[in-house]
Amino acid sequence: MLNFVREVFTIDIATKRKLAEMACRVRLGIIESTYGAQAGHPGGSLSSAEVLTYLYFKEMNIDPENPKMENRDRFVLSKGHCSPGLYSVLANRGYFPVEDLPTFRHIDSYLEGHPSMTTVPGVDMSTGSLGQGVSASCGMAIGLKKRGGPERVYALLGDGELQEGQVWEALMFAAHHSLDNLCIIVDNNNLQIDGVVTDIMSPYPIKEKLKAFGFSVIEVDGHSFDELEQAFNTARNTKGKPSAVLMRTTKGKGVSYMENQVGWHGKAPNDEEYKIAKQELLEALAALEVSQ
């Protein structure tokens, strides 16, 4: 189990490799759970594997042994359909057994289709209806800020999710109340269920819109731990306004046939596809381990 302490940690090559390995394990969990469920959303889960890994293994003050620890940082998966990504990182972080991931969406499993805070250890907010999680994260942030604590709140949104009007109500609220303990992350993989976001309903220019709504915006390559680290450090040190990390990502990242394919938004791999995905990810993991 990796167990980094935020205060003393500086990203070095060895740690970066460990994070990369963990992101690979998170991806394996995404494949195991969606294959096990024969349902679910692998594409957007895979595109956020690095940021989920970074948050849960480096950035956030959390304790898997005590999921409800009062002074913990909070994470809200506003794009709740990417539950395979969240569940996989939680399992790999030690909140529950990785072996349970294939029970995802099963009738007798606690791994509900979309994140459920009442059944899954480590889930801070039940989500699934787009736009609502980001509002809930604003509620957490304003409450924690009023209490004067150091806790931070992170919310991960999809770029398609930006089409929900409620997102902009929430962003207005966050800036109005100067929620500098809130950091939203936009997984800009450019695809949504029906196609390319610019064909469906363009959310662009995202950066300018977020800025106009009063956010400090940091653009990163969402698959680079160096850039993620810089972004979250900047966000943590930004006072007086909320931060937004706008991540350019590849949907389906890490599984060759899923990468940048809109069809893999919400589809499970079949037996053959499962074997290929697993083999590719295990090979990637082995390569990282060999390079040590």
Added chain:
Amino acid sequence: MSEVKRIPTRESYGHALAELGHEHPDLIVLDCDLSSATKTGIFQKAFPDRHINCGIAEANMMCVAGGLSTVGYVPFASTFAIFASGRAYEQVRNTIGYPHLNVKIGATHGGISVGEDGASHQCNEDFATMRAIPGMVVVCPSDDIEARAAVKAAYEYVGPVYLRFGRMAVPVINDKYPDYKFELGKGILYREGTDITIVATGLVVAEALTAADILANQGISAEVINIHTIKPIDEEILINSAKKTGKVITAEEHSIIGGLGEAVCSVLSEKYPVPVKRIGINDVFGHSGPGPELLKEFGISADNIVQKVKEMLGK
């Protein structure tokens, strides 16, 4: 009869919040640019740091309230009933109801008695939508005393509660009952009778009591029950009364679809079937006009209750 005080229950709501705010530092109030109408402004004046104006964005407010409840606050999210239960329905369902969060929804301006604002603002469907959410407690107090007690009980109860208050001043009735006690989920038997049971909620309780007086003068003995908690409903009080009178009339300032009437029918049809007639808004939209006149026009009045009772008794 001595002069009856008339107080809108939204005012009771504002005062009750301010009173509770002194005792409970974790009580926090949210509003959507309606503080002067919902009367949360009374709380805001006393506790400006614990009043969050969300602007005209009800969907966001409901989920902000959900988030606040997870970090140790007891939020009261306030707006008009039409927005709380209608516009933000799915936010209430998914971010408050589904995780069973400790959020109280203070919905003012319920019912047709909203008056002059007209049909767009007259919410006659909130019992139906809120009742349908698993685990949601639905309360509609009858007067100032009950409204204040309901706010306190909602704070003390752990879980989501929908509270419906009215815009129009309504008579204070519960000071006439020395044994009056508010308990979530418990109906109140005001007046025993043998011929028929009148079950009412909200401002219609006062009308039901007036109707029972009129009926008594005509030799008809009506039992009157106040169901302030529409969900979970007090089955026992309904069944016991139905056993005694064998006939039930329900009366509410809500559509006859999905409200108190149907809740009572559900209990009785399954557990002690007796004839039930419902008084409420008959599946139509309202329109502008003074609240008291609209109540008469739409048949939610003592006179209408008297007429229905007589029809039902064949008198």
